[in-house]
Amino acid sequence: MLIDMSTSRHGTSDRSAASRRRRRRHDDAPDTARLFTRLHGLEEGPERDAVRDELVTVWLPMAHRIAGRFRDRGESLEDLRQVAALGLVKAIDRYDPDRGAFESYAVPTVTGEVKRHFRDRMWALRVPRRVQELRNKVRVARRELTQSPGAPEPSVADIAAHTGLTEDEVTAGMEALESFSTLSLDAELSTEDGYSLADTLGAPDASFDVVVDRESAKASLRNLPERERAILYMRFFEDMTQSRIADLLGISQMHVSRLISRSCARVRDEAMGRRGARRGDTAA
Numbered sequence: 001m002l003i004d005m006s007t008s009r010h011g012t013s014d015r016s017a018a019s020r021r022r023r024r025r026h027d028d029a030p031d032t033a034r035l036f037t038r039l040h041g042l043e044e045g046p047e048r049d050a051v052r053d054e055l056v057t058v059w060l061p062m063a064h065r066i067a068g069r070f071r072d073r074g075e076s077l078e079d080l081r082q083v084a085a086l087g088l089v090k091a092i093d094r095y096d097p098d099r100g101a102f103e104s105y106a107v108p109t110v111t112g113e114v115k116r117h118f119r120d121r122m123w124a125l126r127v128p129r130r131v132q133e134l135r136n137k138v139r140v141a142r143r144e145l146t147q148s149p150g151a152p153e154p155s156v157a158d159i160a161a162h163t164g165l166t167e168d169e170v171t172a173g174m175e176a177l178e179s180f181s182t183l184s185l186d187a188e189l190s191t192e193d194g195y196s197l198a199d200t201l202g203a204p205d206a207s208f209d210v211v212v213d214r215e216s217a218k219a220s221l222r223n224l225p226e227r228e229r230a231i232l233y234m235r236f237f238e239d240m241t242q243s244r245i246a247d248l249l250g251i252s253q254m255h256v257s258r259l260i261s262r263s264c265a266r267v268r269d270e271a272m273g274r275r276g277a278r279r280g281d282t283a284a
Helices: 002-024 033-040 046-068 077-094 102-122 129-145 156-163 167-176 206-222 226-236 242-249 253-283
Strands: none
Touching (some): 033 046, 046 077, 046 102, 077 102, 129 156, 129 167, 156 167, 226 253, 242 253
16 A cells, blocks of 8 residues: 555645646747757857847747736736847856856846836836836735735734835835826826826925015125115105105205215125125135
8 A cells, every 4th residue: 555655645746746747838938959069169240140040030939928927017018028039138148158057047037137127117116126116026025915805904013014125115116006007297186186197296496586575685685784774774665755854854855876886786796796705615
């Protein structure tokens, strides 16, 4: 009985090995060792190009299979196949026949080319590679944690425990999930009728310019004679007319006008001079 069980196990093992061998013998993993040896020994020219094209044709199904792994991620399958084919050409050009099987070199090369396409071309915002990797880990973890029917949406802590990431890293990955595509500023808001996303953007506050102007003029105002400072205060802060100021000071309205013009010109010139000096120091 034991012998039968052992034989059964060996039979199962042999069948598994044979099955694995059969799986390795598929159309997109042909024996092209001689072609690669020939390609490696040829100089640039028509003959080498012909051998290279033959290798591309033979291995193209493998590149298409790799491209198919990335379908349904926002890019058409045809474009992904084009990218994978480009990666295949790079793998053929760089492969050294003395360093192992071509497939073991080509698969990561083609896969890397497709991933690079997503990283460099598909993101609406430029996101660091590290954050993109966090996004992928978070996306996979969320899918795995919600596979069971009725499973709740995993929290940041749940995803961190599942992936081994910190909660800050999970948060960065979740934020990156929203960075793959962007909304148009003309997109209408679902909560407001007739309002677009652009309507929510802030506008420059003119009050900031007033603050800057006041700070620039403050030192020059201190240097004015007391009477001229008083005239400017009454005119611009208390909103008095020139005639009213003239009556209070016992001078003519024309004289008040000249004093205001002279004082404003002095403040402006000194403020502009200091601003120009600061720019010169910065440039130096």
